[in-house]
Amino acid sequence: MNLKKALTKDTISLDIKSSSKEEVIEEMIDILVSAGKIKDRKSALNVVIEREKKMSTGMQNGIAIPHGKTDTVETLVAALGVKSEGIDFDSIDGKPSTIFIMTISPANRTGPHIQFLAEISRLLNDPATRQKVLTAQSKEEVVDTLQL
Amino acid sequence: MKKVQDSSIAGERSVTGEFEILNQYGIHARPAALFVKTASKFSCEILVEKEDTIVSGKSIMGLLTLEGSKGSTLKITARGTDAEEALEALRTLMENKFYED
Structure with missing residues (x-):
């Protein structure tokens, strides 16, 4: 239920433009800022970068889960970005x-x-689901695939 | 806390242990990554089981699906020539709370 609540069409981007780790983190933060989910951009960016320094959140099979904790948000907010060429x-x-x-x-x-x-892991652990997300032509397709 | 069973089926070493999750925040991203990094040093197959869900001990996303919180127990089975060493390394990692807290 957390997933459906936190991940919505306005926090999905199928068109990530960044080509470096630092840039993609900023771009994703900006998605959340634009959607009105984050008010304090600077502190959100800081906690994600600090967390990333401890150990990369680049996992396996093309999945990365950059995250951070800060009391400048009241509930968990989430964004999903796709860059099929990879970073x-x-x-x-x-x-x-x-x-x-x-x-x-x-x-x-x-x-x-x-x-x-x-x-999110239960969903993206499935190679077919990952492929559908990667090749989705619209945000609606991602929403349907993940049954948000 | 630790129950280890040794068995040898068709000459293949298999060891199983049950370990409680001791670190405060459970199996979140960093512990899962450390678990996989440790497990991947060994050639044996490693399976992790919690409440009827079994995942590969070499898959971070797999481990995250277990929602392992503090106080819950993971049953780890290692199968292969270096199974004992692998189980021992994972036991050490879990007993040391994934070096956090």
Whole structure:
């Protein structure tokens, strides 16, 4: 339920323009700012960059999950970005990252973040689902694929 | 906390252990990544089970689907020539709370 609430059409971008890790993080933060989900851009950006310094959130199979915790948001907010050519995100398996899931959540509560990660992982663990997201022609297609 | 069973089927080493998640925030992205990094050092197959869900111990997204929170138990099975070493390394990682808190 967290996933449906947090990820909406206005926080999905199938057209990520950035070509570096730092840029894609900023671009995703800006999606959340534009959608009115983040008010304090600077602190959100800071917590994501600080988290990324501890260990890259570039996972496997092209998935990256940049995230951070800050009390400048009241509930978990999330964005999804697609860049089919891929970006070097310093991922665990060394492969370029193509699907970016960003979450910003309140500092004092970890439950929603873990639950969100589990929900999105169940979906994107399936190669066919990943392929559908990667080749989606519209945000509606992503919404349908992920059953948001 | 630790239950280890040894078995050898058709000459293949298989060891299983049950370990409680001790770190405060459970299996979120960083612990899952560390788990996979550790598991991937070994050639054996590693399966992680929680409440009837079984995933590969070498898949971060797989591990994240388990929603492993503090206090829950993971059953880890390693199968292959270096199974014992792998289980031991993962036990150490979990007992040390993934080096966080």
